[in-house]
Amino acid sequence: MKQFSTQWKSSSKARKQRKYVFQAPLHIRKKFLSCHLADDLHKKLKKRNLPLRKDDKVKVMRGSYAGKEGKVVGINTKDQRVSVENVERIKRDGSKALVGIHVSNLMITQLHEEKKRLA
Numbered sequence: 864m865k866q867f868s869t870q871w872k873s874s875s876k877a878r879k880q881r882k883y884v885f886q887a888p889l890h891i892r893k894k895f896l897s898c899h900l901a902d903d904l905h906k907k908l909k910k911r912n913l914p915l916r917k918d919d920k921v922k923v924m925r926g927s928y929a930g931k932e933g934k935v936v937g938i939n940t941k942d943q944r945v946s947v948e949n950v951e952r953i954k955r956d957g958s959k960a961l962v963g964i965h966v967s968n969l970m971i972t973q974l975h976e977e978k979k980r981l982a
Contacts, residue, residue, distance in 0.1 A: 867891075892940045901972045913974070915966060920973035921947060923964060932972065936961060945969060 867888055874880070884895065897912040898921065905911060915921070915935060922932045933948030944963030951959040 889940050892943070895943060896938060896940060896945070896966050898966050899970045901970055904971065904974070913971065915945060915969070915971070916975055918975040919971055920975075921945070921969045922972050923947065923950060923968060924970050925968040926964070928962065928964065939963060 867886055868883075884892075887895070893914060896915050898915045899905075899912050900908065900910065901922075915938060917935050917938065919935045920932065921935055923929050928947075928950045931947070931949050933950060935945055936948050937946040939945070942963065943965060945966055946961040946963060947969075950962050950964060952962050954960055
């Protein structure tokens, strides 16, 4: 099996950057799951984004679920999707299922363990 390479950085081609994302190992994919911070957190922490963690409170900014807020229930690093507490879809049999939302469509409104995270 071919080793993972970071040579995509020298290329501006979208296909090579996409290849880098899809072939990245999970410990690097975790860094791709960074999410924008709300304005008050942005000013307080002097950072624009932080990696998402379970139990962070987020707001959906785009898509059909825009405006909904809730806690992060689960993070799928392989598919780069996040499950949020109040964002559910009703299935044909009447049961509810969590919807996976891409990180670029979310904004962190409250951090779970702020002191540990920034130390």
